[in-house]
Amino acid sequence: MKEVDIAYVAGIVDGEGCIGLNINKIGERGSYRIKISVSNTNEWLCQWLYLSFGGCVSKSQKAGNRKLQWQWFISGNKALSCLNTIYPYLHIKRAQAEIAIKYQSNRCHKRGRRQSVREDNVLAEAQYILMASLNKKGV
Numbered sequence: 001m002k003e004v005d006i007a008y009v010a011g012i013v014d015g016e017g018c019i020g021l022n023i024n025k026i027g028e029r030g031s032y033r034i035k036i037s038v039s040n041t042n043e044w045l046c047q048w049l050y051l052s053f054g055g056c057v058s059k060s061q062k063a064g065n066r067k068l069q070w071q072w073f074i075s076g077n078k079a080l081s082c083l084n085t086i087y088p089y090l091h092i093k094r095a096q097a098e099i100a101i102k103y104q105s106n107r108c109h110k111r112g113r114r115q116s117v118r119e120d121n122v123l124a125e126a127q128y129i130l131m132a133s134l135n136k137k138g139v
Contacts, residue, residue: 001052001085009049009082010089016040019083019096021103021124021131022075032124034100036082037073046072053082080104096134103127 013019017038024031036055040046046057047070055074062069074082083097090097103124 005052006085007089009052010086010091012038012045012049013086014090014092017093018135019093019100019131020135021100021128023128032103032128033075034079034083034104035073035075036079036100037071039069039071041067041069043068043070046070053085054078077104096131099127099131099134 013036017036020035020037022033022035024033038046038049043059049055049072050057053074055072055078057070057072059068059070061067080101083101087094087097087101106123
């Protein structure tokens, strides 16, 4: 991918996207996963992101007289690869990208090793709370 295209993707994620750490609660335990998503009314943009980085594309139409909306999203190690690629060009969502990169890199690094589940859960919860505060909507 050309540098100009990488910078363009970073601008799209900065302006139209979301970088998050999502939790899937199962009973009292939960599992975390990093996720990048971009929503737009232009199908081409979401399909291009899909062809460039993988992931999934879906469409939805909200009630009323609104245009069809497309969403591209990617998670896990594919999201990590995407973030490592676009990170130098991010401005607005740089802090979210740092948290996501650290979380996923730490998760990959510890695979196959004996680790303290409690310690990992505490760290993941702290990163989740920090990410949620950065992504909070409103004032």
